Amino acid sequence: MKFKDIEEFKVKQKELAKDFEKVNKKISVCAGTGCRASGSLLVIEAFKNEIKEKKLDVELLLKETGCHGFCERGPLVVIYPEKIFYSKVKPEDVPEIIQETIGKGNVIERLLYEDPQTKEKITYENNVTFYNSQDRYIFGKNGQIDPTKIEDYIALDGYRALVKVLSNMNSEQVIDEISKSGLRGRGGAGFPTGTKWKLCRQENSDIKYIICNGDEGDPGAFMDRSLLEGNPHSILEGMIIGAYAIGACKGYIYVRREYPLAVKHLKIAIEQAREWGFLGKNILGTDFSFDIEIFQGAGAFVCGEETGLLASIEGKTGEPRPRPPYPAQKGLWGKPTNINNVKTWANVPLIISKGAEWYSKIGTKSSKGTMIFSLVGKVNNTGLIEVPMGITLREIIFGIGGGIPNGKKFKAVQTGGPSGGCIPESKLDTPVDYEELMQLGSIMGSGGMIVMDEDNCMVDVARYFLSFLVEESCGKCTPCREGVYQLYKIVDRITKGEGEEGDIELLEELSETIKDASLCAFGKTAPNPVLSTIRYFHDEYKAHIVDKKCPAGVCTALFEYRIDPELCTACGICRKNCPVNAIEGEKKVAHVIIQEKCTKCGICYSVCPFDAIKKV
Amino acid sequence: MKNSEVISEIDDILEQYPKGPESLLPVLEDIQERFNYLSEDALKTVSEKLQIPLNQVYSVSTFYNVFSLEPKGKYIVQVCMGTACHVRGAPAVLEEAERFLKIKRGKTSKDKKYTLETVNCVGACALGPIMIVNGKYHGHMVANNVKKILKEYK
Numbered sequence: 001m002k003f004k005d006i007e008e009f010k011v012k013q014k015e016l017a018k019d020f021e022k023v024n025k026k027i028s029v030c031a032g033t034g035c036r037a038s039g040s041l042l043v044i045e046a047f048k049n050e051i052k053e054k055k056l057d058v059e060l061l062l063k064e065t066g067c068h069g070f071c072e073r074g075p076l077v078v079i080y081p082e083k084i085f086y087s088k089v090k091p092e093d094v095p096e097i098i099q100e101t102i103g104k105g106n107v108i109e110r111l112l113y114e115d116p117q118t119k120e121k122i123t124y125e126n127n128v129t130f131y132n133s134q135d136r137y138i139f140g141k142n143g144q145i146d147p148t149k150i151e152d153y154i155a156l157d158g159y160r161a162l163v164k165v166l167s168n169m170n171s172e173q174v175i176d177e178i179s180k181s182g183l184r185g186r187g188g189a190g191f192p193t194g195t196k197w198k199l200c201r202q203e204n205s206d207i208k209y210i211i212c213n214g215d216e217g218d219p220g221a222f223m224d225r226s227l228l229e230g231n232p233h234s235i236l237e238g239m240i241i242g243a244y245a246i247g248a249c250k251g252y253i254y255v256r257r258e259y260p261l262a263v264k265h266l267k268i269a270i271e272q273a274r275e276w277g278f279l280g281k282n283i284l285g286t287d288f289s290f291d292i293e294i295f296q297g298a299g300a301f302v303c304g305e306e307t308g309l310l311a312s313i314e315g316k317t318g319e320p321r322p323r324p325p326y327p328a329q330k331g332l333w334g335k336p337t338n339i340n341n342v343k344t345w346a347n348v349p350l351i352i353s354k355g356a357e358w359y360s361k362i363g364t365k366s367s368k369g370t371m372i373f374s375l376v377g378k379v380n381n382t383g384l385i386e387v388p389m390g391i392t393l394r395e396i397i398f399g400i401g402g403g404i405p406n407g408k409k410f411k412a413v414q415t416g417g418p419s420g421g422c423i424p425e426s427k428l429d430t431p432v433d434y435e436e437l438m439q440l441g442s443i444m445g446s447g448g449m450i451v452m453d454e455d456n457c458m459v460d461v462a463r464y465f466l467s468f469l470v471e472e473s474c475g476k477c478t479p480c481r482e483g484v485y486q487l488y489k490i491v492d493r494i495t496k497g498e499g500e501e502g503d504i505e506l507l508e509e510l511s512e513t514i515k516d517a518s519l520c521a522f523g524k525t526a527p528n529p530v531l532s533t534i535r536y537f538h539d540e541y542k543a544h545i546v547d548k549k550c551p552a553g554v555c556t557a558l559f560e561y562r563i564d565p566e567l568c569t570a571c572g573i574c575r576k577n578c579p580v581n582a583i584e585g586e587k588k589v590a591h592v593i594i595q596e597k598c599t600k601c602g603i604c605y606s607v608c609p610f611d612a613i614k615k616v
Numbered sequence: 617m618k619n620s621e622v623i624s625e626i627d628d629i630l631e632q633y634p635k636g637p638e639s640l641l642p643v644l645e646d647i648q649e650r651f652n653y654l655s656e657d658a659l660k661t662v663s664e665k666l667q668i669p670l671n672q673v674y675s676v677s678t679f680y681n682v683f684s685l686e687p688k689g690k691y692i693v694q695v696c697m698g699t700a701c702h703v704r705g706a707p708a709v710l711e712e713a714e715r716f717l718k719i720k721r722g723k724t725s726k727d728k729k730y731t732l733e734t735v736n737c738v739g740a741c742a743l744g745p746i747m748i749v750n751g752k753y754h755g756h757m758v759a760n761n762v763k764k765i766l767k768e769y770k
Contacts, residue, residue: 037740037753071742219698222739257645257682258738298641299681301736315637315668317679376700376741383742414699450699464702468736474679577760579715599715602708603760 002277005285006167013154020155023060025102026080028143029089032067032226033261034383039090040075046091050098061102063152066142066230066265070130072382073113078125078143085125086111116380116402130381133400135362135370138346139386142230147265150272153233159278161349165241166286174245175201178348180356182368187213187304187341188416188445189521190367190434196338199328200246203336208248211332211339212239214255214262215309217301218417219468221448223372224342226384228255228262231346232269236292238345240278241352243290246338251292254309258299266294301418301472304446305520306339308474319476320520341446343372363389367433367444375401377450378408387432394428397451408453412536416445418465418472419525421532422458441532443525457554458537459544463491465529473522480523483514487530495555499545504534553615556600560616565590567612574604574613619657625650626658630665637668644677652688689724689731691769693717694748698737701744705758709745710734712759716766730769 003009029035029044044064051058068076073087079101086097086108093111100106112121113128122128145152153159165174179194200208212235216224228235239251255262270292273279281289295313302308303318310332312318331337347369351359360368367389373396376382380402387396393413397403404410412422421442423430430436434444452461466488475481487510490503511527518524534541543549550558563574563583568590575583575591582598585591593604593613605613629646633639643666647658654677663670677683695710714720717730724731740746743755747765754765 033738034740034742037743037746037755071740074742217736219702219737220700220741221737222741225739258735296642296645297680298645298683300679312641313638315640315676316672317675374739374741376744377703382700417699448699450703452703456703461703464699579712579763599711601712601715601759602705603712603758606758607760 002275003284004277006163009159009163009284013157013160016151016155017157020152024081025061026063027061027097027102028063028065028068028078028080030066030068030074030076030143031064032071032142032229033222033259034067034071035074035076036261038071038074038088042091043075043077043089043094046094047098050094054098056098063144063146064148065145066147067226067384068143069136069139069226069384069386070128070381071384072380077111080144083125084123085113085128087113129402130383130385130400133395134386135388136386137350137370138234138343139227139230139372139384141234142226145231147230147232148268150233150269150276153231157353158233158349159237161352162237162240162278163284164352165244166284166288171201171245171247174241174352177356178245178351181351181359182356182363182366183344183347183351183359184367184434185341186343186347186371186446188419188443190444193340193344193347196328196340197242197246199326200248200336200338203329205336207250207335208246209332209335209337210239210242210246210248210251211309211313211337212251212253212342212345213304213306213309213339214253214259214342215297215304216256216259216342216446217299217304217472218446218448220376220414220450221374221417221446223374223384223447225256225259225262227342227346227372228253228259229265232262232265233273234346234349235266235342236269236273236278238348239292240283240290241348242338242340242345244288248338249290251290252295252313252332253292254295254297254303254313256299257296263294263296270294300474301468302474302520302522305522307520308522309339310337317474319474320522322519343447364431364433366435371432371444371447373447373449375449375451377414378404378453378456379451380405389433390431392429392431393423396432396449397428401451404451404453408455410451411454411456412452412458412461414442414450414452414461414529415448416443416525416528417448418468419443419522419528420445420448421528422452422461422536423532424536427536441528441535443528455552455554457495457550457552458533458540459491459495459550460552460554462530462533463488463495466491466526469522469526473526477517477519477523479514479517480519480526483510483518484523484526486510487514487527491530494541494544495550496557497544497548497555499541501545503545504538504541507534559600560595561593561598561600561602561605562614562616563591563593564612564614567610569610569612571609573607573609577603577607579603622651622655622657623661626661627665630662635666637666639666640668640673640676641680644673644683648683653684653686655685686724687728689728691729691750692731692733693766693769694733694735694738695721696736696738696740696744696746696748697734698739698741698744700737700741701746704744706745708759709747709757709762712762713747713766716763
């Protein structure tokens with residue numbers, strides 16, 4: 001169907017919303033990438049078979065949705081309308097769910113989530129700590145809609161913001177509303193979105209472009225992917241509104257090729273949006289026309305930088321160029337171009353629907369709205385969270401995240417991806433917003449949040465990020481290409497016990513030069529992981545350089561595995577598992593590690609049932 | 617596969633895209649997906665048909681991580697080296713995979729059976745450390761079970 005005008009849309013919208021509500025029970029199964037990796041497709045298959053066998057209606061009863069966020073406990077199944085929350089569901093559990101929960105309304109105790117702190121079984125999604133401290137304005141619909149069905153999106157008020165814009169707002173009013181909301185770029189830099197749009201709007205040009213930056217290359221971050229996979233129409237709607245405001249005729253969604261499911265769902269969504277009249281010529285019968293194409297990135301972190309991304313679409317290597325001219329003046333093919341991150345676009349329909357005034361009440365003075373983080377690493381509740389700006393890091397990690405697993409001690413949280421910094425325990429009460437994180441020597445970035453515990457070595461973490469940055473530097477400007485490589489070489493030396501007096505000062509000096517002299521944000525922020533770890537974990541650097549010790553026991557050149565003969569029971573497990581035959585011993589004789597042969601893979605350390613193997 | 621067949625398949629791919637620089641990445645991506653690598657002939661054909669200098673085609677194919685100029689093995693073993701996997705012990709998993717397969721990261725075994733790659737996050741951090749073999753995810757990896765899993769891929 002194609003809507004001829006706005007009135008027709010309004011009638012259909014009411015109809016779809018009614019249909020959506022009419023269904024009594026609904027089984028929502030997460031089919032996001034995380035849950036798929038845990039086997040959710042098999043669970044879905046089992047549901048389909050079981051529902052058919054019971055002669056029930058698959059279409060009505062089962063919802064294959066995008067990411068629900070709580071990846072740690074996948075595959076996730078939520079039974080609507082009560083939102084009974086089952087986690088780690090296996091195909092074998094499916095017949096029981098259909099018979100007991102759907103058929104009789106009984107809750108299956110065994111599948112409920114157990115709170116790691118209180119040990120209490122929790123029945124409803126809204127009562128799970130992971131969810132109940134979140135404000136899921138952007139991410140919330142993911143669990144309710146089938147991302148391949150435009151009807152679902154429309155039923156839950158989708159495309160109503162667009163209709164509002166088309167029926168009674170002009171482009172200035174839209175830009176004003178976005179400016180007033182205080183929305184800032186969610187890709188990391190935090191530039192005010194309204195201002196960015198205005199700059200592009202002001203340019204005189206027959207052709208203008210808008211781009212959705214979905215080149216999510218930060219390791220440990222998958223928020224953008226989950227939005228593209230789970231609610232693609234919300235991104236499209238944001239872009240269509242943006243195009244209307246800016247006066248763009250064409251949009252691109254730049255998405256990583258490594259995200260095949262996101263690409264698939266976007267393709268379907270774009271097709272549907274064209275069919276229903278939200279994209280193409282004369283959108284909803286108005287004289288506004290706009291269309292969107294997908295462009296698949298080929299795996300280069302630096303393409304997340306605006307000008308690198310543009311070069312990539314133009315068929316070149318993704319090397320950033322000096323600004324000005326800014327993309328708003330001379331962007332894709334030399335035409336004015338506005339680029340926003342996936343999450344920024346997803347915020348647009350929300351702001352238009354609920355109003356800038358409502359939106360600007362969420363968050364802090366300078367950072368408005370909510371932010372989606374991927375909370376990962378050494379934390380109990382790994383997953384995607386949406387929280388209001390201004391929440392503290394402690395609330396995120398110890399509240400929503402449920403603290404550190406295995407009773408270990410928290411050490412640091414890394415925000416902002418490879419260009420971000422590591423924040424220590426003493427700063428955990430800092431409210432999360434753009435400025436506060438910057439002051440701590442980190443950045444908001446795109447939303448990766450990686451938690452580390454006492455077993456992680458901060459010098460090794462700095463080395464890890466540097467090795468990533470060395471590989472991903474495009475090589476165009478010398479300070480970044482050579483400077484970051486030298487940083488890496490020095491830190492690598494330190495982790496091998498070859499650090500020297502004066503290395504820390506040298507790292508700091510070099511970092512300042514790289515920050516000052518690099519061409520783009522990649523180089524300007526590349527020293528952050530080194531500087532923030534030196535700032536907060538100075539002693540750990542000292543231990544490596546002066547004492548030649550790695551206190552966390554990570555840097556393999558700085559310790560040996562030894563077997564404590566008092567604790568060794570000569571069970572032989574370590575000897576059998578050693579891949580290089582470096583362990584000698586026989587029955588009833590305490591075993592010994594031959595240091596010359598040992599590669600320090602750590603297998604013996606992990607398999608010893610008596611904790612007899614020590615790092616010394 | 618004969619050279620002429622390869623060229624004709626590449627022609628088929630090229631036909632789906634307009635002539636011009638904006639088609640370069642999509643075309644190379646499709647060829648990479650189809651053949652698992654970009655051969656010299658492929659690069660030359662693309663350069664000719666899209667009328668882009670060969671040096672630009674070459675520089676693009678060596679810039680982006682997706683492309684490979686060498687044919688890959690029957691089994692592509694990827695160890696995720698994203699931050700979340702790194703802090704949970706991915707380096708030990710990678711080293712064990714290198715030892716077991718007797719190839720370094722980024723390399724293909726002589727018998728063309730295995731290619732060992734590292735990837736910068738597959739976004740399934742809750743399962744980290746992760747090893748992926750031909751698209752199948754193996755989560756919560758420890759060095760000790762690398763051998764057991766890889767032995768299944770003969």
